[in-house]
Amino acid sequence: MTAPVLDVRDLQVAIGTTPVVRGVSFQLAPGERLGLVGESGSGKSLTALSIMGLNRDPIRVSGGQVMLGGTDLLRLSRAELDRVRGARISMIYQDPASSLNPLMTVGAQIVEAINLHDKVERGQARARAADLLGDVGVPNPRQRLDAYPHEFSGGMRQRVMIAIALACQPEVLLCDEPTTALDVTTQSLVINLIDRLCSERGVATVLITHDLGVAAGFCDNIAVMYAGQLVEQSSTSTLFASARHPYSHALMSATVDLGVDVTSALPAIAGQPPLPGAIPQGCSFRPRCPRAVEACADQPIELLPLDGALVRCIRPITHHPGSGTHPGTARDATVGPPTEQERVPNA
Amino acid sequence: MPEAALLSVKDLVKVFPSREGKELRAVDGVSIDVRRGSTFGLVGESGSGKSTLSRCILRLLRPDAGTVSFDGQDMASMSAARVRRLRSRIQVVFQDPHGSLNRSKTVSDIVGAPLAAHRSGNRAARSARVAELLDLVQLPAAMTARKPRELSGGQAQRVAIARALALNPDFVVLDEAVSALDVSVRAQILNLLRELQGELGLTYLFISHDLGVVRYISQDIAVMYRGRIIEVGPREQLFAAPQHPYTRLLLDAVPIADPSRQRTRMRLLGEQTGADDRPDLPDDAGCRFRSRCPVGADRERCATEDPRLEPHAEGGTLAACHYAGEIS
Numbered sequence: 001m002t003a004p005v006l007d008v009r010d011l012q013v014a015i016g017t018t019p020v021v022r023g024v025s026f027q028l029a030p031g032e033r034l035g036l037v038g039e040s041g042s043g044k045s046l047t048a049l050s051i052m053g054l055n056r057d058p059i060r061v062s063g064g065q066v067m068l069g070g071t072d073l074l075r076l077s078r079a080e081l082d083r084v085r086g087a088r089i090s091m092i093y094q095d096p097a098s099s100l101n102p103l104m105t106v107g108a109q110i111v112e113a114i115n116l117h118d119k120v121e122r123g124q125a126r127a128r129a130a131d132l133l134g135d136v137g138v139p140n141p142r143q144r145l146d147a148y149p150h151e152f153s154g155g156m157r158q159r160v161m162i163a164i165a166l167a168c169q170p171e172v173l174l175c176d177e178p179t180t181a182l183d184v185t186t187q188s189l190v191i192n193l194i195d196r197l198c199s200e201r202g203v204a205t206v207l208i209t210h211d212l213g214v215a216a217g218f219c220d221n222i223a224v225m226y227a228g229q230l231v232e233q234s235s236t237s238t239l240f241a242s243a244r245h246p247y248s249h250a251l252m253s254a255t256v257d258l259g260v261d262v263t264s265a266l267p268a269i270a271g272q273p274p275l276p277g278a279i280p281q282g283c284s285f286r287p288r289c290p291r292a293v294e295a296c297a298d299q300p301i302e303l304l305p306l307d308g309a310l311v312r313c314i315r316p317i318t319h320h321p322g323s324g325t326h327p328g329t330a331r332d333a334t335v336g337p338p339t340e341q342e343r344v345p346n347a
Numbered sequence: 348m349p350e351a352a353l354l355s356v357k358d359l360v361k362v363f364p365s366r367e368g369k370e371l372r373a374v375d376g377v378s379i380d381v382r383r384g385s386t387f388g389l390v391g392e393s394g395s396g397k398s399t400l401s402r403c404i405l406r407l408l409r410p411d412a413g414t415v416s417f418d419g420q421d422m423a424s425m426s427a428a429r430v431r432r433l434r435s436r437i438q439v440v441f442q443d444p445h446g447s448l449n450r451s452k453t454v455s456d457i458v459g460a461p462l463a464a465h466r467s468g469n470r471a472a473r474s475a476r477v478a479e480l481l482d483l484v485q486l487p488a489a490m491t492a493r494k495p496r497e498l499s500g501g502q503a504q505r506v507a508i509a510r511a512l513a514l515n516p517d518f519v520v521l522d523e524a525v526s527a528l529d530v531s532v533r534a535q536i537l538n539l540l541r542e543l544q545g546e547l548g549l550t551y552l553f554i555s556h557d558l559g560v561v562r563y564i565s566q567d568i569a570v571m572y573r574g575r576i577i578e579v580g581p582r583e584q585l586f587a588a589p590q591h592p593y594t595r596l597l598l599d600a601v602p603i604a605d606p607s608r609q610r611t612r613m614r615l616l617g618e619q620t621g622a623d624d625r626p627d628l629p630d631d632a633g634c635r636f637r638s639r640c641p642v643g644a645d646r647e648r649c650a651t652e653d654p655r656l657e658p659h660a661e662g663g664t665l666a667a668c669h670y671a672g673e674i675s
Contacts (some may be wrong), residue, residue, distance in 0.1 A: 039529035040500075154393075183392035184556065184600045188616040195613070210530065213602025217609035236606045254534040256559040257603055258586070265541070266563070268534035272499045 005030050005069065005171045005204050006051075006089070012063035013043070013050050013228075018277040019062070021046050022228040028172065028204045033195075035215035035236070036208045038225035039251075041273055044208045047225075048174045052091050053081050068172065087117040090165035094177040096157035100149040106133070106160050107145025113167040132163040137193055155186035159193065166197060173198060176208045191218055212255055216240060224248045227274050227284035234309030244306055244316040247285045283313070291315045352380040353518055353550045354404065359413035361399050373399040375574035376413070381518075381567075386544065386551040388565025388582075390558055390597070395571040397554050401520050404552065405439055406430065417518070435465055438511035442523035444503035448495040454481070454506050455491035461513040480509040483546075484539060501532035505539070512543070520552045525560060537564060558601050562586055570594050573635045576656060580664025590659050590666035592642045592674045634669070642670050 004027035013021035021043040028034055036044045050061050053073060066073040068089055073081065093099045101109060110129035114120065120128070126145065133141035136159040138152075149157055158178060165173055175194060179187035195218055198205050209215050215222055216236060223233040224245065232245040243249040253267040260266065271288040280286055282297035289296070295314060303312040356379045365371040374396045381387040391397045402408040404415055406422065415422045417433060425433070441447045448457055455477050462473045478488060484505040495503055504524065511519055521540070525533045541564065543549060555561050561568060562582060569579040570593065578591040589595045599616055603609050633650040634643060643649030648669050658664075659671035666672075 039531060184558070185392065185596055185616075188600045188602075188613055192613050192616065211602060212530075212604045213609060216604050216606045217602060217613040240604060240606050251530055252604060254531050255604055256534065256537065256557070256563050258559050258562060258598070258601055259603070260559065260563055262563050262582070265538045266534040268538055269531035270535075272501060272532060273529075 002029060004028055004067075006206075007067040008047075008051065008064070009067065010064040011047060011050060011066065012061065013046050013055070014060060014062045015276065016058045020059075020228050020276045021050065022279075023064070024225075024228075024230055025064075026223055026230070026233065028206060030171070031199075031202045031204055032221065033198070033205045033207060033219045035219035035222040036206055036225060037210070037212060037215050037222055037251075039210060039273060041227075041276075042225040043228040044225050045176055048091065048176050048206065048208055051174065052085060052089065054091075083117070086113060086165075086170070087168045088170050089172040089174070090168075090170045091174040091176065092158070092161045092165050092178050094180050096154065096161045096181070097149065099161055100157060102149055105146050105148055106152070110145075110160070110164055110167055113164045117168045128167075129163075132167060133160070135166075135197065136160070136163045137189075138163075153186075154182050155190055158182060158190050162190075162194060162197065166201065166203070169201060170203060173203050173205045174208070175205060177210070178207070179214065180210070187214070194218070212240075212252060213257060224251070227279050228276070229284065229312065230303055230310070231285065231312045232309060233303070238307075238309055242317075242319040244309060244311040244319075245285075245313050246289045246291050246315075246317060249317055250288075250290075291317070351382045353383040353418060354381040354552070355379075355414075355416045356400070356404065357414045357416070359400065359403055359415065360411045361396075361403055361408060362411050372574050374403065374410070377571075377574075377576055378413075379569055379576070379579070381550055381552055383517075383550055384544075384548055385567065386553050386565045388561035388568040389552065389554045389571060390556065390561045390568060391571035392556060392597075394573070396574040397571050398522060400571070401439075401522050401552065401554055405437065405520060406434075435461070435514040436516050437518045437520070438514070438516040439520040439522060440504070440507050440511050440524040442526050444500055444507050444527070445495055445498075447507055448503060450495050452494070453491065454486075454493050454495075454498070457495075457506055458509045458513060461510060465514060467514070476513065477509075480513055483512065483543065484509045499532070500528050501535060504528060504536055508536075508539070508543070512547070515547075516549070518550045518552070520554070522554045523556070524553075526555060526557065533560070540564065558597060570597065575635065575667060577636065577668070578664050578666045579656065584662065584664050588660065588663060588672075589674075590664055590671040591636075591668045592640050592670075593636050594666075595674045596639075596641075634667075636668075642673050643668070646670070 006028040009025050011021055011024045012019060024047050026034065036047065038044045049055050051066050055061065061074055073084065107126065107129050110132055111125045114125045114128055130141045130145055133144060138144050138156060138159055152160060179190050182190060191214060207215060207218055219236050222236050222239050223230045226247050232248045239248065243252060250269045254269055256266065269288055274280060274284060282299060283301045286292045286296045293315065301312050301314060303310050306316060356377060359374055359377045361374040363371045363373055377400055379387065389397045403410045422430065458480050459473050459477045462476060481488060481490060486502065486505050498506065525536050528536060544551060553561060553564055566582055568582055568585050569576045572593050578585065578589065578594045589598060599612060633652060634654050637643050637649045654667045654669050656665045656667045659666055
């Protein structure tokens with residue numbers, strides 16, 4: 001394998017003294033798209049913010065390394081970090097309205113991003129800004145440089161954010177729920193745009209999302225997070241065809257897409273994710289897991305290789321031969337008998 | 348009004364003043380019939396008018412024209428006292444469970460509040476009813492003393508549902524009631540809503556931007572676009588053979604959890620780059636969807652004649668499109 005552009009090693013993040021990201025490791029190859037999928041509170045956004053060094057008190061990184069090329073971002077001074085952020089690694093956020101400065105024209109904000117890292121003369125920066133705005137699909141880019149964020153629709157604002165994030169040709173782009181605030185018809189346009197630009201420019205991307213459908217269409221590989229840890233990591237096609245971890249499997253089954261059987265109850269996951277500080281011993285998914293046995297409580301479960309994937313489970317789901325070739329059959333896999341917890345939802 | 352309709356909305360209009368002295372017709376001549384004991388799904392993107400419509404039905408807003416009849420009675424011509432009595436039969440659950448619960452009250456105060464407001468029974472009877480309601484929404488009795496901040500999103504939404512059911516309503520408006528919930532909890536609440544409907548014979552108006560969820564829970568579905576219903580009909584027909592190009596676009600845009608198919612869908616949809624920023628055309632000239640429409644963008648009739656909601660195919664839905672069915 002070629003050297004990864006981003007190598008996150010055993011990242012630990014805590015709120016005060018309570019651990020919220022508990023040893024996350026992943027590598028991002030050049031041009032790769034990795035999905036970080038999980039529900040709220042799983043630690044996926046804090047992982048991204050920590051990579052960017054954007055945590056504020058009382059949230060802080062308590063251990064691990066974030067290697068960008070040969071540099072550990074966690075060891076950099078503020079000034080050194082400022083030279084890296086926006087230039088070699090960028091991030092876009094869920095809410096484009098609050099990420100843009102409402103008092104500055106869109107053009108000035110793109111020029112600012114260019115100037116932070118590339119000292120170019122004013123006219124040239126403006127020309128580059130117009131090109132960028134055109135690249136992200138904003139019509140009449142030259143005129144639109146002088147418009148303010150409120151004069152753009154939500155989808156167009158997110159395009160502006162993408163232009164800013166890509167202004168200095170970063171190697172890595174982190175996208176934190178980039179389409180969650182957008183309408184469904186706009187969502188696919190924006191994802192498609194990120195897809196195209198990152199391919200053209202060879203930018204490696206981490207897509208953080210709660211939406212498995214969005215991840216399915218965009219990512220090469222997916223890491224599923226639960227209670228601050230990765231519980232499964234594999235190629236997108238393998239995950240959707242044969243999820244091994246009971247949580248990944250349950251998450252897919254509980255997703256209400258256009259294919260669910262409307263005549264029966266949804267296969268919901270009983271209970272709710274544990275709160276930070278109250279994470280169960282052993283496997284953190286154990287209290288909600290239909291496959292859990294006593295041994296699951298004994299000791300921390302490790303993320304181990306299994307058929308080309310990484311799975312944090314001592315009783316992973318087995319898939320019947322052949323079922324792996326048909327996406328969607330994860331729903332039919334053997335999950336084990338329902339337990340008492342499944343009949344007593346209390347979330 | 349059809350025999351079986353519990354709620355009937357006819358030609359409803361709600362206008363808001365907008366910038367530059369213009370008018371925004373947030374709801375522009377909408378009619379729906381919600382059959383007793385069924386779920387009517389209302390789907391649309393932001394700004395389509397679905398929440399304004401629900402607020403008019405709940406009388407949180409006064410419509411500028413049109414009627415809302417409940418159980419055969421026109422609500423606009425009713426006395427204040429009658430409306431107040433009717434209010435107990437019509438309830439609502441909103442999107443943000445924490446935002447809609449009083450933070451300084453306990454779960455038992457919150458669920459019991461409608462009972463106190465309508466002076467239902469004495470203290471002991473009310474507290475028995477609260478216990479019954481918590482049991483109904485499958486919350487442990489130990490929750491009664493908790494405050495909203497001690498509840499998870501799913502638990503808070505169960506409390507909001509219990510409060511809505513306190514006065515034995517016939518009709519519940521669910522306005523994006525599961526949209527803020529995580530996937531695993533959303534499925535639990537949808538299951539609960541269906542169970543409650545069966546047990547109590549409730550009628551739902553279910554408003555959401557999420558087509559998957561609307562399809563799962565509703566028997567009849569209306570799609571709204573810029574203040575109008577552009578397609579309406581039974582779930583099976585609407586999803587199997589959508590007649591309106593906008594319905595087709597919405598269905599194509601819903602991500603599906605199948606990597607290879609989703610990739611193809613995404614590419615096809617992405618070819619319409621820029622469609623999200625085409626200017627909206629004035630309401631008075633032709634079809635309001637035509638600036639984004641793959642079928643009628645260049646057709647004369649679409650520019651000059653506002654399409655009416657009418658049947659096009661045998662046994663199909665009603666659609667407001669001159670060229671309905673062409674896209675399917």
